[in-house]
Amino acid sequence: xxxxxxxxxxxxxxxxxxxxxxxxxxxxxxxxxxxxxxxxxxxxxxxxxxxxxxxxxxxxxxxxxxxxxxxxxxxxxxxxxxxxxxxxxxxxxxxxxxxxxxxxxxxxxxxxxxxxxxxxxxxxxxxxxxxxxxxxxxxxxxxxxxxxxxxxxxxxxxxxxxxxxxxxxxxxxxxxxxxxxxxxxxxxxxxxxxxxxxxxxxxxxxxxxxxxxxxxxxxxxxxxxxxxxxxxxxxxxxxxxxxxxxxxxxxxxxxxxxxxxxxxxxxxxxxxxxxxxxxxxxxxxxxxxxxxxx
Amino acid sequence: xxxxxxxxxxxxxxxxxxxxxxxxxxxxxxxxxxxxxxxxxxxxxxxxxxxxxxxxxxxxxxxxxxxxxxxxxxxxxxxxxxxxxxxxxxxxxxxxxxxxxxxxxxxxxxxxxxxxxxxxxxxxxxxxxxxxxxxxxxxxxxxxxxxxxxxxxxxxxxxxxxxxxxxxxxxxxxxxxxxxxxxxxxxxxxxxxxxxxxxxxxxxxxxxxxxxxxxxxxxxxxxxxxxxxxxxxxxxxxxxxxxxxxxxxxxxxxxxxxxxxxxxxxxxxxxxxxxxxxxxxxxxxxxxxxxxxx
Numbered sequence: 001x002x003x004x005x006x007x008x009x010x011x012x013x014x015x016x017x018x019x020x021x022x023x024x025x026x027x028x029x030x031x032x033x034x035x036x037x038x039x040x041x042x043x044x045x046x047x048x049x050x051x052x053x054x055x056x057x058x059x060x061x062x063x064x065x066x067x068x069x070x071x072x073x074x075x076x077x078x079x080x081x082x083x084x085x086x087x088x089x090x091x092x093x094x095x096x097x098x099x100x101x102x103x104x105x106x107x108x109x110x111x112x113x114x115x116x117x118x119x120x121x122x123x124x125x126x127x128x129x130x131x132x133x134x135x136x137x138x139x140x141x142x143x144x145x146x147x148x149x150x151x152x153x154x155x156x157x158x159x160x161x162x163x164x165x166x167x168x169x170x171x172x173x174x175x176x177x178x179x180x181x182x183x184x185x186x187x188x189x190x191x192x193x194x195x196x197x198x199x200x201x202x203x204x205x206x207x208x209x210x211x212x213x214x215x216x217x218x219x220x221x222x223x224x225x226x227x228x229x230x231x232x233x234x235x236x237x238x239x240x241x242x243x244x245x246x247x248x249x250x251x252x253x254x255x256x257x258x259x260x261x262x263x264x265x266x267x268x269x270x271x272x273x274x275x276x277x278x279x280x281x282x283x284x285x286x287x288x289x290x291x292x293x294x
Numbered sequence: 295x296x297x298x299x300x301x302x303x304x305x306x307x308x309x310x311x312x313x314x315x316x317x318x319x320x321x322x323x324x325x326x327x328x329x330x331x332x333x334x335x336x337x338x339x340x341x342x343x344x345x346x347x348x349x350x351x352x353x354x355x356x357x358x359x360x361x362x363x364x365x366x367x368x369x370x371x372x373x374x375x376x377x378x379x380x381x382x383x384x385x386x387x388x389x390x391x392x393x394x395x396x397x398x399x400x401x402x403x404x405x406x407x408x409x410x411x412x413x414x415x416x417x418x419x420x421x422x423x424x425x426x427x428x429x430x431x432x433x434x435x436x437x438x439x440x441x442x443x444x445x446x447x448x449x450x451x452x453x454x455x456x457x458x459x460x461x462x463x464x465x466x467x468x469x470x471x472x473x474x475x476x477x478x479x480x481x482x483x484x485x486x487x488x489x490x491x492x493x494x495x496x497x498x499x500x501x502x503x504x505x506x507x508x509x510x511x512x513x514x515x516x517x518x519x520x521x522x523x524x525x526x527x528x529x530x531x532x533x534x535x536x537x538x539x540x541x542x543x544x545x546x547x548x549x550x551x552x553x554x555x556x557x558x559x560x561x562x563x564x565x566x567x568x569x570x571x572x573x574x575x576x577x578x579x580x581x582x583x584x585x586x587x588x
Contacts, residue, residue, distance in 0.1 A: 123509045143507060185495055186508040190515045192551055193487055195570040200540075200547040201479055202573035211577040213437060214480040215417045217518040221484045224511040225574040229567035236555050236563050246494075247552050253494040257486055258541050261530050269530050273523035276489040279496035280519040283505040 002027035002163070006063035008056055008078055009034050010043045012125060013095050014069030015134030018048050020167035023136045033059030034070070043131045056081035063087060065163060068094040072234035075102055079109030086116075091156045093118045093163075097183055099147045099176045101238030115153035118160040120146045121179065122169060123187075127226040140168035147176045184242035189250060191232055192243070194225040296321035296457070300357035302350055302372055303328050304337045306419060307389050308363030309428030312342050314461035317430045327353030328364070337425045350375035357381060359457060362388040366528035369396055373403030380410075385450045387412045387457075391477055393441045393470045395532030409447035412454040414440045415473065416463060417481075421520040434462035441470045478536035483544060485526055486537070488519040 005021065007014040010032040021027045032040050032049035033056050040052040053059035060066050060082045068078050075096060086092065092114075096102040099119050106113055124142040126133060144164040148157050161171045174182075201210055236243060253272075260268040299315065301308040304326040315321045326334050326343035327350050334346040347353035354360050354376045362372050369390060380386065386408075390396040393413050400407055418436040420427060438458040442451050455465045468476070495504055530537060547566075554562040 196548045198570040198574045200544045220514040225570045233563040250494045254490045269527040276492040276519045280492045
């Protein structure tokens with residue numbers, strides 16, 4: 001049982017975690033903090049948090065566990081603000097989508113990676129953002145990746161693992177660099193492609209008309225282009241190197257496909273589409289099994 | 295009321311149209327045809343069609359309306375087979391996703407575009423295929439684009455318009471070349487991108503593990519990569535020119551975005567993401583209004 005949980009950044013992720021832990025009876029009090037007072041006030045109204053402090057340092061005082069759920073670009077500032085204000089024995093974790101960057105921010109703010117800091121990342125979300133979009137089931141059956149370092153305290157790690165398990169998630173551990181590569185492939189690259197596609201269409205003269213004839217496939221394909229621009233600007237900067245590698249890899253495959261279209265290479269098109277369909281069907285069936293499993 | 299409707303290619307589209315028209319009481323008898331007897335047998339079992347003929351020519355005999363719902367690459371062969379076997383006054387339409395290519399096939403098979411041939415394309419579908427995936431509500435509130443030519447018979451055009459309206463769709467007319475551009479932008483390009491992304495990931499050494507950590511955004515983004523490879527090979531070949539234009543346009547925007555990531559250009563990233571989000575949100579709200587409207 002967490003006596004006092006502090007959530008800095010009560011948006012989709014932070015708000016959903018607070019809701020899930022409250023619903024599970026896993027914490028007694030939730031203190032919120034963030035830059036936007038109106039949104040914190042709304043979080044209290046919605047019963048997501050008990051109270052809020054606008055000052056990050058005041059918010060963490062007396063908290064057993066602190067979850068930093070702000071955009072990557074705001075991490076270092078938050079770490080600096082809370083550094084000297086944590087209670088003895090407090091555990092701090094984050095939910096950032098690029099772990100090397102979070103560790104860099106922690107190193108800069110704390111003068112090293114403290115044993116009580118456990119880097120984490122829930123593989124969950126929707127294209128919506130803000131506390132209004134939060135819901136307690138967001139992490140149900142989803143994976144949370146923790147990327148502890150050699151110096152990470154085992155008890156702190158177990159505390160964060162339990163926190164996520166109580167919210168319904170499955171927790172796995174992974175090396176920092178590997179996490180960043182995997183996320184560049186499965187999340188960051190697709191977001192950039194969706195943004196680029198919608199922007200390419202939006203910049204065409206007849207864009208209004210073009211969007212009018214878009215069907216369900218397009219709606220699904222571009223859903224992630226409705227995600228929060230600030231968050232994705234920060235991720236693009238924070239995981240730059242792994243993203244550039246994936247952009248290049250994708251560019252090669254798309255170039256290959258473009259050549260096949262140009263040269264009317266029916267066999268090659270069939271080969272690529274069939275291979276992709278097989279991989280996607282395999283993934284979808286496993287994903288379904290995981291999410292709906294026993 | 296259509297006395298005898300003939301559907302050649304009783305898959306997702308052909309099967310759903312037959313179901314919708316039967317449900318609406320808009321036709322008395324439905325005769326199916328296609329290459330796969332097992333699938334036609336199943337269509338009879340499911341009550342989608344009344345009977346089937348494996349020979350395309352025999353299937354169209356005595357039919358008032360013939361809907362050709364086969365992959366683009368199979369159109370010309372079907373047109374050749376039915377040419378001399380149609381009943382006097384019969385109307386023929388198709389559902390192909392690239393209209394210039396269908397008209398080329400019709401010209402080759404019929405020695406010109408007959409007044410009774412009405413090119414059409416329902417903007418509807420799912421990533422699934424085959425008669426098992428068909429359902430009567432597929433066209434409900436969706437758009438169907440007809441691309442009649444100067445010589446198209448007005449009565450034939452009205453007959454096809456009514457057929458789609460009875461299935462729940464909204465019918466619009468458009469010039470052939472414009473249809474092919476719009477579809478390249480909103481459907482063909484996204485499909486190629488989804489196939490390319492999944493293929494790029496599938497070809498990575500750790501692909502199994504990578505797919506394991508894909509979340510909901512990835513699932514939505516890649517759903518269309520589960521589409522039928524034969525259909526998409528044919529579309530890629532049939533709408534080659536418009537697709538190549540869109541691939542180039544997309545490549546420019548993605549190149550621009552890649553440069554912004556490489557040069558850590560936060561402002562430019564924010565600009566592109568915000569513009570894309572605004573366009574996508576605007577589209578999604580209109581799309582919702584259309585689909586759920588009165």
